[in-house]
Amino acid sequence: MNLSNIIWMIVSIMAIGTQSIAQPLAFPGAMGGGKYTTGGRGGDVYEVTNLNDSGVGSLRDAVSKPNRTIVFRVSGIIELKSRLVLRQPNITIAGQTAPGQGICLANYATNISTNNIIIRYLRFRHGDAQASEDDALNCFSGAYRNIIIDHCSMSWSVDETTSFYDVKNVTLQWNIISESLYKSVHAKGNHGYAGIFGGANSSYLFNLIAHHTSRTPRFNGTRYDSQTFGDSLEFCNNVIYNWGSTNSAYGGEGGKYNMINNYYKPGPATPGNLSTSSASNKRNRILNYSNFYLEGTDTIWGGDFYIHGNYVHGYPDVTADNWTKGVQKSSNHPAADRLIREAKQTTPYSISDFVPMAANSAYDSVARYAGAILPERDPIDARIIREMLEGKATYEGATYKTVTSTGVTHPSGIIDKPSDVGGYPTYSSQPAPQDTDKDGMPDAWELSKGLNPNNASDRNTTNAEGYTMLEVYLNSLQAKIVSSVPVIKADDAKIKIYPNPTKGLLNIHNLSDTEIEQVFLYDFSGRQVDSSAQHISKKQSLEMNLSRHPKGSYVLKLVSKGVIYTKSIIKR
Numbered sequence: 001m002n003l004s005n006i007i008w009m010i011v012s013i014m015a016i017g018t019q020s021i022a023q024p025l026a027f028p029g030a031m032g033g034g035k036y037t038t039g040g041r042g043g044d045v046y047e048v049t050n051l052n053d054s055g056v057g058s059l060r061d062a063v064s065k066p067n068r069t070i071v072f073r074v075s076g077i078i079e080l081k082s083r084l085v086l087r088q089p090n091i092t093i094a095g096q097t098a099p100g101q102g103i104c105l106a107n108y109a110t111n112i113s114t115n116n117i118i119i120r121y122l123r124f125r126h127g128d129a130q131a132s133e134d135d136a137l138n139c140f141s142g143a144y145r146n147i148i149i150d151h152c153s154m155s156w157s158v159d160e161t162t163s164f165y166d167v168k169n170v171t172l173q174w175n176i177i178s179e180s181l182y183k184s185v186h187a188k189g190n191h192g193y194a195g196i197f198g199g200a201n202s203s204y205l206f207n208l209i210a211h212h213t214s215r216t217p218r219f220n221g222t223r224y225d226s227q228t229f230g231d232s233l234e235f236c237n238n239v240i241y242n243w244g245s246t247n248s249a250y251g252g253e254g255g256k257y258n259m260i261n262n263y264y265k266p267g268p269a270t271p272g273n274l275s276t277s278s279a280s281n282k283r284n285r286i287l288n289y290s291n292f293y294l295e296g297t298d299t300i301w302g303g304d305f306y307i308h309g310n311y312v313h314g315y316p317d318v319t320a321d322n323w324t325k326g327v328q329k330s331s332n333h334p335a336a337d338r339l340i341r342e343a344k345q346t347t348p349y350s351i352s353d354f355v356p357m358a359a360n361s362a363y364d365s366v367a368r369y370a371g372a373i374l375p376e377r378d379p380i381d382a383r384i385i386r387e388m389l390e391g392k393a394t395y396e397g398a399t400y401k402t403v404t405s406t407g408v409t410h411p412s413g414i415i416d417k418p419s420d421v422g423g424y425p426t427y428s429s430q431p432a433p434q435d436t437d438k439d440g441m442p443d444a445w446e447l448s449k450g451l452n453p454n455n456a457s458d459r460n461t462t463n464a465e466g467y468t469m470l471e472v473y474l475n476s477l478q479a480k481i482v483s484s485v486p487v488i489k490a491d492d493a494k495i496k497i498y499p500n501p502t503k504g505l506l507n508i509h510n511l512s513d514t515e516i517e518q519v520f521l522y523d524f525s526g527r528q529v530d531s532s533a534q535h536i537s538k539k540q541s542l543e544m545n546l547s548r549h550p551k552g553s554y555v556l557k558l559v560s561k562g563v564i565y566t567k568s569i570i571k572r
Helices: 003-022 316-320 322-326 336-343 359-369 379-390 443-448 456-460 469-476
Strands: 044-048 068-072 076-079 084-086 091-094 103-106 110-112 117-120 123-125 137-150 153-155 162-173 176-178 200-205 208-212 232-236 239-243 256-260 263-265 287-289 292-295 298-301 304-308 327-329 487-489 495-498 505-510 518-523 528-532 541-545 552-560 563-571
Touching: 153 379, 176 379, 208 379, 239 359, 239 379, 263 359, 287 304, 287 336, 304 322, 304 336, 316 322, 322 327, 327 336, 359 379, 456 469, 495 563, 505 552, 518 541, 528 541
Parallel strands: 044 068, 068 091, 076 103, 084 110, 091 117, 103 123, 110 137, 117 137, 123 153, 137 162, 153 176, 162 200, 176 208, 200 232, 208 239, 232 256, 239 263, 256 304, 287 327, 487 563
Antiparallel strands: 292 298, 495 505, 505 541, 518 528, 518 552, 552 563
């Protein structure tokens, strides 16, 4: 573990320790503006017992009343027959309780039109079966507040994949936002957008945004007369992979933003020069700066941005200097250059107390932990993660296949319909654990904690940290990460790295059964200082010259097919 990770963990633990005395987090690990959301804490329990669109035991019925924690006694696909709208406040949806392979919502959007909502470990895969022109998950235009979306997976949307704006105290963390539909049933024609992100005191952290043609994201800004909350948000430690030819991140008119330590990795759909950076190359773009927005007769000028520490894969000069070529003009407005200069902030805004880790460490963490990994990661997310790591795509739709821009290769990863990638997987269910009093806690767990499995009221007994016993149970569930990205010591994989310590030359001899595709060298602060894209085939070697690097400790990372091998290196 590198120093930046250690510092990040210590700060996070200290924050949790001090805050829990006065006010517990939504759950251990909650971060950012929405971290104090309480959801259904102290309320009733509702068991979802079937996959029906409506009626007793359905998810729609579960969200019809406030003050509930919703648990699942079944796994599978819920085929919605209309929008699922959360209108009642104070609700927790605990997707991690589904017995089997988890819950997936299909056909229509899920919309949050209320306050104080926690949603964890659900999949929102909209699809095109009902020709619904909508997002997979959204919340906007209602001045809603106190919401946290954690470890969810959103995909196959017709409009944006997920959009949150005109909100306050919101966090989206550890989500996979992927594969919006390019040519589908949208009235405007080709679309394929990731999302609109906005909100006051709001945070977008450790999300993977992959395989979209634009809006990765579009920052909402303060551009509508009807808005209650303008934007003051942080966009940190996200991974943005394979944005397409339309655009990437842009917008933010009138807002204030921190874009810190994100990892930008162009993919096969991303046009531009593959090796040389420029102020117009989409492959090395961090932000397409929007100069202004017209709302009626009003002009809302471009937002203000603190942009720092972002890693741009393949373009070390843009990684070193995010602003000069990474922040690009969006128009030929006569004041465009001046507006961009004035937008540049030299110190970050105070949004929350979140402390970002290094971008390359966030990349590894997102690969291992993002998305609905409980009860287990599904084949869709596993494939998306693999494609991100390999810098490739497996599928594409017929429409983007015709794009021939410089830098674009095929398959591109931009799809028109779910069937382009094989459609929905099967989510098998298993028997749910016995819960006699239906308080959301299995009998066996209650007995192990000295609780009474015949007394439902003990679920709201509060521990010293302020969590109810039901929350303690929900937070105790451990992830079974399927098709995750294992990190293996290089020595254990028969990869010989010598001499170590070294005064300069370092030999990497591959005796393993896999090909090494990329090599990265990180200093002790977690900053990437060297790399090689030369493949090391089985029983082949690569020599790296570390002479130009100062004495000290380093970490070598070798990337193979969905596996990361590591080795600590000492330079003398």
